[in-house]
Amino acid sequence: MPSKRQQLADRRSRVGESATPVNIATEHLLKVEPEAATQGTAEDVVAFWIPLADLEPSPFQYRYSLDQGAVEALAQSIQAQELYQPITVRPAAQPGKYQVVLGHRRLAAFQRLERATIPAMIREYDDAQVLRAMLDENLRREDVNLFEQTEGVVRLVAVSSGRAGHPVEVTRRLLGEMRTQLKASGQDAFQEPHRTAAHLIQEVTGMPWMSFYTNRMRVYGLPDALQTAVRAGMPYSLALAVQRLPEAQHGAALDFLGAPTGPWRSRQELLAWARDSDVRPPAYSDRLQTLGRRLDRQTLTRAEQAQLEKLLGKLESLLG
Template sequence: MSSKRGKLAGRRGSVGQSATPITVDTAHLERVPQTVLDAPEDVVAFWIPVDDVRPSPFQYRYHVDEGRLQALMGSIAARELYQPITVRPLQAGVYEVVLGHRRLEAFKRLGRGAIPAIVREYGDAEAIRALLDENLKRADVNLFEQTEGVVRLLSLELGLVGEPVAAVRRLLEEMRAVKRSGLALQEPGHIGAARIIEDVTGMSWESFLTNRLSVYRLPAPLQEKVRRGMPYSLAVATGRLTPALQGQALAFLEHEGGGWRSREEFKAWLAGHQTPAARRPDSLRLQQLARSLDHKELRGEQAVRVTALLDELEQLLA
């Protein structure tokens, strides 16, 4: 593992597990005995009433895996050994969950009155970053969910104006224009965006622009499918179909009870359902699009979008 990757993994592993002193008053809270904590010895946790914990407005994980949640509930009930959640104080006696949304849901379903919690004084940007770090450690991390978290973090930390996705796209495309002109990134916002993206995702801002933000070009129904676990590559392929065929494709791709078919299965299914006109070789389609591009004058947002799509295509074919 490279030193950069090692540092990133180390920071992720320590999220919410430090005994750093806080200034918020915890004298009224009951300390959780270390003997019931499934956590490092330096963790200080308190019993927080479940009804006093509010959900986070920054939580970007939309899909709750019912099977995993039931397994977690069973583990909590059987072992009585707890990994504390992390909360931040909102006002006297009211807290907001930062880390541990699934554990909080499990405690609620089990009818528990209180939950072990670490109390931290996170700001909004710190809360989003902690969520990103925590979810990156999960085996079932959804890259669309992670992308939405990064977009929110960039918008908040850099003070971007307007709808977050559009604002982040404008910023990154501005950065790409600077780079194409042969200049180095010098604006604080440009440098900050590049640092945040690499720090959180381990990828460059250019790769994030090309490979992650492109998900927002999908139709809204397909975006929702990706949020709930549909592989992005299948969503892109489905989005290229006619509306009538899209419905049939989704019915084929999504297994009952969850899960998605492979790309190979989809290709085989598609070969038997596309009309001959729809089966034109990709090379012919590219030639036809190139001819159309030669005879069309693109301006403004349309030109920016076509350039972004061409960049994405070049990367896919490289």
């Protein structure tokens, strides 16, 4: 049986493969001629010169910013060597337009060079296949951060479930249902769409769905400023350390750590800064407000609700 490392390498080698035969009119497009043309090339591996004006960004793109230094280096490489790696697109809703699936950084480099056309492979993807292709490509990148991967998985699970709503809320509700079922029955013999959600999370991240729900989904409980910092690349452990400080200190702590884009100081440096700044533990009212916000976003089982009611009753009795 192939190892997990071998399975991941095999999956990465298939990035961008179309799951369906390509049946798209391309007669109006100019083919990109390879250095050594081959006979019988499959239509879905032929690249065409597509006008940049006919391209749309993907609505599923979950990488929040492009490294402008990397884009500039890529643009210089293209200008010097004319070495083209085609991007991947799919037909957009408007005839004659195409939606970028893979290659947003290459597209940015061509835009910087003010090129009129770009080589692209046209493939037929549904929404779930678009997200999966993006995730598999980004798994190969060293600069993809934890939040970006989590965002991609959350969107993939939400789209694959077929449920309407914001991806984070759909995924949180779906995994909450799975946790409730697991606690009630003691086994995870899920039906759809829960079975697909568990499979996708395991396959893409290599971690069980419960670990993803418990650890990765917690990032959405961070205050907006900390979520923004994590999106920009701040380690999640740093964000949690900042969250434990009084809310009034979050801005100063982020400035100290290196917001908005780093380089980031360490957690040990943050703790030393907090001691020197005489940062006190949050007041009880701040802690209760934080807990209240977290509870509003949680899905509790009946047993957990009963336990919470008891604790709230004790607190009310304590305060008279």
